[in-house]
Amino acid sequence: MTFPAGIYAQRRVRMLGQLASDLFVLLWVVLWWFVGRATERTVDAIATPARRSGDAARQLRDQIQEAAEQTSRVPGLGAELRKPFDGAVLSLQDVISAADQQVASVERAGLLLGWLVFLIPAVLLLVIWLPVRVRFFLRARAAQRFLDAEADLDLFALRAMVAQPMHVIARISDDPVAAWRRGDREVIHALATVELRRSGLNPPPL
Missing domain, CATH: 1.10.287 (Helix Hairpins)
Incomplete structure (x- = not known):
């Protein structure tokens, strides 16, 4: 459906x-x-x-x-x-x-x-x-526009580090900021996934 x-x-x-x-x-x-x-x-x-x-x-x-x-x-x-x-x-x-x-x-x-x-x-x-x-x-329509435009998931990863509770971020990485800076795609994808799901969206495949 x-x-x-x-x-x-x-x-x-x-x-x-x-x-x-x-x-x-x-x-x-x-x-x-x-x-x-x-x-x-x-x-x-x-x-x-x-x-x-x-x-x-x-x-x-x-x-x-x-x-x-x-x-x-x-x-x-x-x-x-x-x-x-x-x-x-x-x-x-x-x-x-x-x-x-x-x-x-x-x-x-x-x-x-x-x-x-x-x-x-x-x-x-x-x-x-x-x-x-x-x-x-x-929120979902705004997030969907970025995904439709094939925008990088870095934006959603950054939003996750700002908006998500600390214990949620800690389950993804001990140092998410450093992982984001070095371009760790797995961590970035995991952070973006948490933020996208808050907007009711599924992330694109890793």
Whole structure:
């Protein structure tokens, strides 16, 4: 399995570790997306009684309006007989408006809470994971450009002597600086190998 340079390490063990971490991040984000949506639906369910009240009030209002229309057709008394029905329609409209406002408030709260439940854990993990992946990508691409240009491994050997822990350098040579100065290719290759692997790259053959 091969990937574009810089995306994943060339060493199989490290590449598998990176793949596992990326898959974990993806699953983590997807999981909290579903948890956030479930939270939104749960909060939204609180508005169910208000929705039912609003629907019942609308049906009753429509029925009263129809009754008012029928009553208004009574000759001579229609206008007077209709007034109580019109008053009831206005009262029911107030009930409907209050129910709609309550439903809208609960829906906004559910949407906000759902997004917070999703974003907080997702962003916290991305803040940890993303800089590590970006640093690896930039370091690997920069190192790969030198290798693609067939640059000498001396640069990576020098970086190893500066950046690598002392016990790592000591395992390669008791006097790496002297070995580098006299052009000891085995020591230079070993130092470059350590530095290249830190960038996720395999060294060229000795």
